[in-house]
Amino acid sequence: MRICAVICCLFLLSFSKAQGQELTRILFILDASNSMNANWGPQTRIEAAKELLIKTVDSLNGSANLQIALRVYGHQSPITATYQDCNDTKLEVPFGPDNFLKVRNKIKTILAKGTTPIARSLEAAASDFPDTNARNIIILITDGLEACDNDPCVIAKKLHDKGVKVTPFVIGLGLDLSYLEQFKCIGSYSEAETKEAFSNVLKTVISKAVINTTVQINLNNINKVPNETDVTMFLYKAGTKQLMYTFVHTLNRQGNPDTLTMDPAYKYDLVVNTIPKVYKNNISIIKNTHNIIPADCPQGFIKLRFTNATDPYQVLSRIYTKTDPLTLNTQLVGSTDKYLIGTYEMEILTLPRIYHTINVTQSATETIDLPAPGQFTYSATKMVVAQIFVVNTNGTLDWVCNLDQVNLKGLIFLQPGKYRLVYRQKQLKSTIYTIEKEFRIQSNKTTSINL
Numbered sequence: 504m505r506i507c508a509v510i511c512c513l514f515l516l517s518f519s520k521a522q523g524q525e526l527t528r529i530l531f532i533l534d535a536s537n538s539m540n541a542n543w544g545p546q547t548r549i550e551a552a553k554e555l556l557i558k559t560v561d562s563l564n565g566s567a568n569l570q571i572a573l574r575v576y577g578h579q580s581p582i583t584a585t586y587q588d589c590n591d592t593k594l595e596v597p598f599g600p601d602n603f604l605k606v607r608n609k610i611k612t613i614l615a616k617g618t619t620p621i622a623r624s625l626e627a628a629a630s631d632f633p634d635t636n637a638r639n640i641i642i643l644i645t646d647g648l649e650a651c652d653n654d655p656c657v658i659a660k661k662l663h664d665k666g667v668k669v670t671p672f673v674i675g676l677g678l679d680l681s682y683l684e685q686f687k688c689i690g691s692y693s694e695a696e697t698k699e700a701f702s703n704v705l706k707t708v709i710s711k712a713v714i715n716t717t718v719q720i721n722l723n724n725i726n727k728v729p730n731e732t733d734v735t736m737f738l739y740k741a742g743t744k745q746l747m748y749t750f751v752h753t754l755n756r757q758g759n760p761d762t763l764t765m766d767p768a769y770k771y772d773l774v775v776n777t778i779p780k781v782y783k784n785n786i787s788i789i790k791n792t793h794n795i796i797p798a799d800c801p802q803g804f805i806k807l808r809f810t811n812a813t814d815p816y817q818v819l820s821r822i823y824t825k826t827d828p829l830t831l832n833t834q835l836v837g838s839t840d841k842y843l844i845g846t847y848e849m850e851i852l853t854l855p856r857i858y859h860t861i862n863v864t865q866s867a868t869e870t871i872d873l874p875a876p877g878q879f880t881y882s883a884t885k886m887v888v889a890q891i892f893v894v895n896t897n898g899t900l901d902w903v904c905n906l907d908q909v910n911l912k913g914l915i916f917l918q919p920g921k922y923r924l925v926y927r928q929k930q931l932k933s934t935i936y937t938i939e940k941e942f943r944i945q946s947n948k949t950t951s952i953n954l
Contacts, residue, residue: 526637528570528598529563529712531556531606532624534645536577539615541646544698548646549615551698555705556644557610562706564603566713572598572631573606576624577617587618589651594631619650622658640712710764718763718794722752722775725801725844725865729760734777734800734841741770741785762793775800778822778832778842803863805871806839807851812875813947816916820851825860836873853918855893855903876916877944881924883911883954889926891915894941917944926954 533556539549546554563569573596580588596606625641632639711717720736721729731752738748747769753761765771767788775781775798783798807820818836823829825848834840836851842863851857853876861869879891889906900923907913908929921943927936942950 526568526570527640527713528572528632528637529640529642530572530574530598530628530631532574532576532628532641532643533610533613534577534619534643535575535613535615536617536619536646536650537582537615538619539577539646546698549613552644553610553613555698555702557607558702559705559709560603560607560610563709563713569713570598570600571603571606572596573609574624574628574631575613576620577615578613579617581616582618587650589618589620589623591617592620592624592627594627597631598633619645621645623651625658638712642708642712707764711762716764716767716788716790716792716794718765718788718796719760720750720752720763720773721760721795721797722800723797727797729797730754730758731800731802732760734775736776737774738765739772739774741772747771773798777802778840781843801844801865802841803844803865804839804841804868805834805847805849805861805863806868807834807836807871808873809836809875810872811946814875816876818851818853818876820849823848823850839868854915855901855918857918874919875946876918877946878949879915879917879922879942879944880949880951881906881913881954882951886911886929887926887954888929889924889954891917892923892925894921894923919944919946924952
């Protein structure tokens, strides 16, 4: 059973390094095999593919120095239990000036019925281009693997052996995309599990094809290896607060930073939203080439946990640096978060407060273990003025918190240890009514006092 997906392969068949080369030709190859009649949400796959392809053609109409053509396979001969036509591939609309309407109208008439001769379509497509004096591109839209006897990887190698440079982008759609590993010989790819996602990815592929300017943002570790990822990046117009692009940094299936498209007409300021942030300003994008933007973002982890908690205590910590008391992050005990390598100060908002100095190193996890708190409950017959102090091992006292002067009852979570409660009834206007009571707190247990 063939796994459902939509794969969009972008093949750069011929690329001239001459800056004067302006003409771009895009050949769309549409899969019209019988499996494209399967449902994909409220539509069939062929209906969705045709709709998105028509929108793409419409968006390209009027573009300067651009020609398009259309090849279709699987649309002429119905597939049966005993027969499949592996030669069912045809150039329906050849390249020519201003043929966008012809391509659009032909797409509307396509019916899905046959098999999936991907390799033969790619091999035939090499002859669809009038010459190699242009940027010749193929965009293949299909829902499955090769169904005939040829191997697309072999065809890609033949093209390469003939001096045709192949640089594809593969976009898959479906829940189980493990079979896409077989396309690794053709090029990189990424998933698009919804129609909206596929539409966005197709726009990106078209943008890469037409603009011919790509960007790769390398988030480098301490060894200058670009394997840091999964963080939001903002790109502003240089020197302004005008946000131009927002990306979540991603490593592709080959473990390399994903390829982006950005307008080369501007300079940019990059903000990488690590903790703390990384800034890189006045970045230039060179047109008609692949740009690499390096940013040093070596990171490690801080993990906070209670070692013996029987309840899910919600306790926050505050992360800052010794040179700047401004809060960098608030992290919940029981969680792990990522930080740039370096030394940090931590204030854990327990009662009493717990302080740590933490050294974060590359890719390592610094774990802070805490004993679980206990519960202190109190009740009074009349309002009291009261404060709780922790009794240190050397006998000194440190203030912990004040009791509520409005309510007669209360509950406070305290860290294990010895405490002293100092209070008097609020209505008694003499210091001699001061009372002291000592108590001990144990993890996960309740200590109660009547005032």
